[in-house]
Amino acid sequence: MHFVEKTNDEQVICTNSRIGMRENSQKIDYMKKVNDKPWGKEYLAYQNEHVGIWILHVDKGQETSLHCHFKKDTILVPLCNGFKILLYNTFKILDMFELLYVPRNTFHGIHSYANDSILMEIEVYTDQVTYTDKNDLLRLRDVYGRDKTKYETSVEERTSNEGETMNFHSPGRFHLGKTTVTVTRVTQLDELHSAVRSYERICILQGKLFHNGSVLTSGSFIERKATKRDWVPECSLLTEHVDLLCLSNDDHGYSHKIIYSMHHLVDLIYVHNNVQTCASKIGLTSGCFDILHDGHITNLKRGKEQCDILIVCISSDAQIRRIKGSSRPINEIADRMRMLIQFDFIDYIMAYDETDDIRETELDNIMNVIKPWVWIKGSDYRKEDILKKHPGLQRIFLTDILEGKSTTSIIKRSQLDANTVPK
Secondary structure (H helix, E strand, C coil), X not given: CEECCCCHHHHHXXXXXXXXXXXXXXXXXXXXXXXXXXXXXXXXXXXXXXXXXXXXXXXCXXXXXXXXXXCEEEEEEEEECCEEEEECCCEEEECCCCCEEECCCCCEEEEECCCCEEEEEEEEECCCCCCCCCCCCEXXXXXXXXXXXXXXXXXXXXXXXXXXXXXXXXXXEEEECCEEEEEEEECCHHHHHHHHHHCCEEEEEECCEEECCEEECCCCEEECCCCCCCCCCCEEECCCCEEEEEEECCCCCCHHHEECXXXXXXXXXXXXXXCCCCCXXXXXXXXXCCCCCHHHHHHHHHHHCCCCEEEEEEECHHHHHHHHCCCCCCCCHHHHHHHHCCXXXXXXXXXXXXXXXXXXXXXXXXXXHHCCCEEEEECCCCHHHHHHHCCCCCCEEEECCCCCCCHHHXXXXXXXXXXXXXX
């Protein structure tokens, strides 16, 4: 779990503000309701006297205000896609299932890089409040110009449609995008061990348990050791039963490789250039990767040998149709990305939609952001032609093409074989 440490400036702002001293607002039952916001929508999925769990659907390119709470701490967990977490004077990129603990009096905001992005926000209550007080906030910055200290004036509350919200108070399995949320009650030690081994992240909703030397209560998380699937921690139940919220997603181990947008790319390169302690040489390449074959894999491996970090730009379905014809691509963009993302020699993958196939302006924009150490393509390209389109490149590495290894040749062979099959 990552932790945010508040700055001295934040402490001064919160100390000088009288908002944190006001009485709690009247308790409101937010269950079975949806709060429509300028940036998307949110709803309450669970609440007891210790924690409240909100599900946020944030539209691409939208963001919440930069705000803080005075009487509760916050845990942020992306469930679908990655997010940019805005902080007082910096930001953090939070990948799927990464946990960020934001203590009270600490400013934070949420920016979505992609469509259909979902984040779980866990409010950890203190001795000052035992329910969600949405007016416990101070906004420092807000692109929508909302009130600095009031929640209700910026929200349109409505009754949820059937299937629109989740209720984690009863055991069951819920699906948020490709993430599965399982709520279960364990009463036996073997049930607890099974849950810990089977899920990537586990949040305690109710009850207490002992885990690897610590007592965990509502709002505490157990993170599975990714490299040890059969790992059995030292744990035991300290109450008659414990209610658990368990998270799983087949793409969890690879989701950190996806670059969702140009905004995300700019942030990643900023972190690479300004935050990381050691400089890494970035290699960049592009292609359709429609039917993945040995030629693709060999060339990508050779490209990786030229750099520390390999970023692969993958052509959109629309671009491939323009270039290759209406019958292509064979595999849609999501499937092509899912295949490539499995390889450990690929560090990042970015889908892009080129609209100028002659000058490759979108690809040029990506290059100008990354400023790659080396541009990698097959030997069927010429350096002179590449530099005419992309004069900013400093180094170009052309990999030898494996003869007969191409998507087009594979399709032709399959069509030939189909035509020679006896009828």
